Amino acid sequence: MTHGRGYLKEGVLPHMWCAGCGIGTMMGAMLRAFEELGFGRTDTVVVTGIGCTGKLDDYLVTNALHTTHGRALAYATGVKAFNPRLHVVVVMGDGDGVTIGGNHFIHAARRNIDLTALVLNNLNYGMTGGQASATSPASSITSTTAYGNPEREFDICALAETAGANFVARATTYHGWDLQRSITQALTRKGFSLVEVMSPCPTQFGRRNDMKETQAMLHSLRDRSMPVAQYRALPACERVNRFPVGTLVDRDEPGFVERYALVQQRAAPEARIA
């Protein structure tokens, strides 16, 4: 056990993320999950996009592909479709994953492409100065919604479930071990698996939304989150300002890799005749 250190590039710590940010926590959980599952450096490809979360690949010694904003899932789809033996893990923020990249997100889920997406949701664009993203809550204050966000936010997990993902879980960076367990589960599922990782962004989001202290957003995640079963047992009126954590969807439908193998089988006899 090295707590995932074997996947970390030497000499890169301390990382660049702000005090109180959850990206480092998520990275740690992901690397411990890799170790738990015995992922090798050579057969693992971490694909990232742009933003605070997109910087994550700089710390790793696995294969990595750092891509353009919002397109990480599309790049990853090409990697996995051509070489299904690879473990392909896509790490994005909420801007990358479901705002600029929303179209790729729903189609990756619909296609049920066999890869794991970790979407770190810190409710805004941290790196560019705290602008509103598609997950900024309605009425929240960001650097582009000074009078309150007039738009409603996406529920990332509901989006993935509806679009057809095999596995959907939500975790927070407050609950480190639960987070790691969700990531481990996601990495072992076929088809498209998603873990939404709720994370504080004290620097940009917290300070504008009455959570000025570094730990305030973390405490908010602790206080608002609730195990799935418990959450589902609540009447709708009591769900306000709460969100479920844990496994939300766990289906066993064939993924793209399995379905495409059938396509190749059907095509093969024709090739022999030709």
Added chain:
Amino acid sequence: MQGNEAIAEGALYAGARFYAGYPITPSSEIAEHCSLRLPQLGGVFIQMEDELASIAAVVGASLAGAKAFTATSGPGFSLMQENLGLAVMGEVPCVVVNVQRAGPSTGLATKPAQADIMQVRWGRHGDQSVIALCPATVRECFTLAVQAFNFAERFRVPVVLMPDEVVGHTRENIVLPAPGELDVVDRKAPTGKPADYLPFAADPDGVAPLAAYGSDYVFHVTSSMHGRDGYSNNDPANATWRVRQLHDKIARHRDEIVLTRTFDVDDMDILLVTHGATTRAGRAAALEARARGVKAGVLQLQTIWPFPDREVAALAARVRTVIVPEMNYSGQLAGEVRKVLGSGVDIRRVNRWNGTIIGPQDILDVMLRPAAAEENA
């Protein structure tokens, strides 16, 4: 066989085993043909949600070891520019076929044009060089598709194959090259110890070996500025070297990349500079001119970028008039020719931009006009 089908077959001949695309007229036959053929060959055809995703998946597959390509047209090609930039920056071999149609915007969706010449060259942000090839016949669709992959693999660059709609949809009989008849180039693989592999450390030829994800060689690729090891690097000295190297690996092999053909140029007084569909019209016009006692010859540009400046200059030095027919309004190719030849030369443009093709008579009319007529007349 149709031009678009010949492009698809040429790609397969070159070893392409991955296609990701989004349907768009007049390129869709390439996707359809690949959806039929690639699964037969154990390859992958995947229809993506848009053109942004198509080129992204192509780049991902290429890094997993595939010879990979996509095909599109005008609006789709515009959408691909951003991720094409990543292919340049990350030095990822791939081929993009842009079957040119008339714009602006969705324009004349089913009609031909040659108006993307400058978009191919300059369409992406940042400063970069590209390789672009343009076939004039169905056979060239096949052979230049093979050549496009060879250049992409040899130089670790995206290559744009840019037929116009006329060539893409032309049907003619061709003899397909036998296996082994055309050279097929594979990317240079690393040979040293995996621990020592630097994916962007160029060999003396300006090109670094490229591993595949899943091999013993672990590597990073990024759209951001990076060092020889593939990790982010914002040092000005590194950026100075990096951008220069991206340009230089194409510029220094320019003679290998620039492909042209000439017809009846030995005794000519008038030079036609053609590409794609204007080549046949130009040759017909030149033959008709000779029948009327005017000695005309044709230089066909198969490589558009890097621009065949020396080839144009060498032939233009022997004539009194240069004629550049092209299916666009602003004379994109003529502008390049003017840049090469300077202001003292009689360069005449023949342009059409309304979705109809340039015929031999259009060229002949301009050719037989008295000398010293104004450019743009």
